Amino acid sequence: MSGTRLRASDLPLEGVTVLDFSQFLAGPVAALRLADLGARVIKIERPAGGDAGRSLAFAGRTVNGDSLSFHAMNRNKESVAADLKDPADLERVRGLVAEADVIVQNFRPGVMERIGLDYDSVRALNPSIVYGSVTGYGGVGPFQDRPGQDLLAQAIAGLPWLNGSADDPPVPVGLAVADHLASCHLAQGITALLVRRFRTGKGGLTETSLMESLLDLEFELLTTRLNDPSVEVRRKGPRSAHAFLSAPYGIYPTSDGYLAIAMNPVPTIGRLLGLPELEAMTDPQTWWDRQSEIEEAIGDRLRSDTRDAWLAVLDAEDVWCAPVLTLSELVEHKGFEAIAMTQQIRRDGLTLTTTRSPIRIDGERLTNPRPAPRLGEHDLEGDR
Numbered sequence: 001m002s003g004t005r006l007r008a009s010d011l012p013l014e015g016v017t018v019l020d021f022s023q024f025l026a027g028p029v030a031a032l033r034l035a036d037l038g039a040r041v042i043k044i045e046r047p048a049g050g051d052a053g054r055s056l057a058f059a060g061r062t063v064n065g066d067s068l069s070f071h072a073m074n075r076n077k078e079s080v081a082a083d084l085k086d087p088a089d090l091e092r093v094r095g096l097v098a099e100a101d102v103i104v105q106n107f108r109p110g111v112m113e114r115i116g117l118d119y120d121s122v123r124a125l126n127p128s129i130v131y132g133s134v135t136g137y138g139g140v141g142p143f144q145d146r147p148g149q150d151l152l153a154q155a156i157a158g159l160p161w162l163n164g165s166a167d168d169p170p171v172p173v174g175l176a177v178a179d180h181l182a183s184c185h186l187a188q189g190i191t192a193l194l195v196r197r198f199r200t201g202k203g204g205l206t207e208t209s210l211m212e213s214l215l216d217l218e219f220e221l222l223t224t225r226l227n228d229p230s231v232e233v234r235r236k237g238p239r240s241a242h243a244f245l246s247a248p249y250g251i252y253p254t255s256d257g258y259l260a261i262a263m264n265p266v267p268t269i270g271r272l273l274g275l276p277e278l279e280a281m282t283d284p285q286t287w288w289d290r291q292s293e294i295e296e297a298i299g300d301r302l303r304s305d306t307r308d309a310w311l312a313v314l315d316a317e318d319v320w321c322a323p324v325l326t327l328s329e330l331v332e333h334k335g336f337e338a339i340a341m342t343q344q345i346r347r348d349g350l351t352l353t354t355t356r357s358p359i360r361i362d363g364e365r366l367t368n369p370r371p372a373p374r375l376g377e378h379d380l381e382g383d384r
Contacts, residue, residue: 011038081376347371
C-alpha cells in the first residue's frame with residue numbers, strides 16, 4: 001500500500017508489473033523509479049547470493065545481511081530466486097515473463113540471448129512487452145566488451161579530465177553519476193513506451209548506456225566542439241568550475257569554508273568585495289583573458305572573512321552564490337529538512353532512513369515504507 005496520501009489508483013503505474021533482472025545500480029534504480037510511481041516490481045535473482053549489490057557495501061555498512069545501498073536501491077520490490085541456467089527455474093521465469101508488462105535488464109551484451117530472454121525471444125512470448133536494457137557502452141564499437149562500471153565510463157567519457165583546475169590530475173565525480181543518469185533515461189524510455197502501448201497496444205524495446213548518458217550530460221561542450229573544431233576544451237584556473245564559463249564562475253575559499261559564485265559580472269563582484277581592479281574590468285573579454293588573475297584576487301579577498309559573512313554581503317545584492325556545504329552540514333540544514341527528501345522503511349523490526357522519489361504527483365511526495373526484499377522472499381507470490 002502506498003505511503004503517500006495518493007490512493008493506489010492515482011499512482012501513474014499502478015497495475016503495471018515489472019520484472020527486474022538487473023543488479024548493482026543503473027538497472028535496479030530504474031526499476032525503483034517505476035516502483036515509486038506505482039508499479040509492482042519483482043526482482044529475479046540468482047539463488048546463490050542474489051543481486052551482487054546485496055554485498056557491495058558502500059562505506060562497509062550492512063543491515064540485516066544486505067548493504068545499506070541495496071536497501072536504498074531495492075526498496076518497495078519483491079524478490080524471486082531463480083537459476084536461469086536451470087531449465088525448471090527458467091521455465092518458471094518464462095511464465096512470469098508471459099504475464100509481465102515490463103522487463104529491465106543490464107547484463108553484458110549477449111548474456112540474455114544465451115539464456116533465451118533477449119528482446120526478440122521475449123517478444124515472441126509476450127508481444128506487448130516493454131523491454132528496457134542498459135549497458136556500459138551501447139553494445140557496439142570497440143568499448144562494448146569493457147566492464148560497464150561508473151568510474152570506468154566516466155574515464156572514457158572524459159568526465160574526470162573536465163573536473164578540477166588546469167593544475168589538477170583528472171578528478172572523477174565522487175558519485176555514481178553515470179549509473180544514476182542511465183537509470184533516469186531507462187525509466188523515461190520505459191514510461192514512454194508504456195504510454196505508446198496504452199495508446200496503440202504495441203510494446204517495444206528501449207535501450208541506453210552509461211556512455212550515452214554521460215555524453216548527453218556533456219552536450220554543451222560536445223556541441224560547441226563538434227561545430228567549431230578550433231575550440232579546445234581546457235580546464236581553467238584554480239577556482240574555475242566550468243571549462244566554458246569565464247570568471248568569476250567557480251569555488252572560492254573563505255576563512256572557514258568555501259563559497260560558490262556563479263555567472264555574475266566581474267565589476268559587480270569587484271565592487272562588493274572592495275576590489276577596484278576588478279570593478280574596472282567592464283569588458284567581458286577580460287573575464288576570459290585574465291581569468292586566473294581574477295580568480296586569485298577573489299580568492300585572496302574572500303579568505304579574509306567567514307563564509308556566512310560574505311554570503312550576507314552577496315545575498316543582499318542578489319548575487320548568484322551559495323555556500324559549499326559538507327554532507328554533515330547539508331543534513332543538519334533547515335533547507336534539507338524543508339524539502340523532506342527522506343523516508344523511513346522497516347524490515348525485521350529495524351527502521352532505516354533513506355531518500356524518497358524526487359518526483360511529486362498531484363502535489364504529493366511519493367513515499368512507501370516497504371523495504372528491500374530478502375532474497376527469494378516472494379517466490380510463491382511471484383507466480384501470482
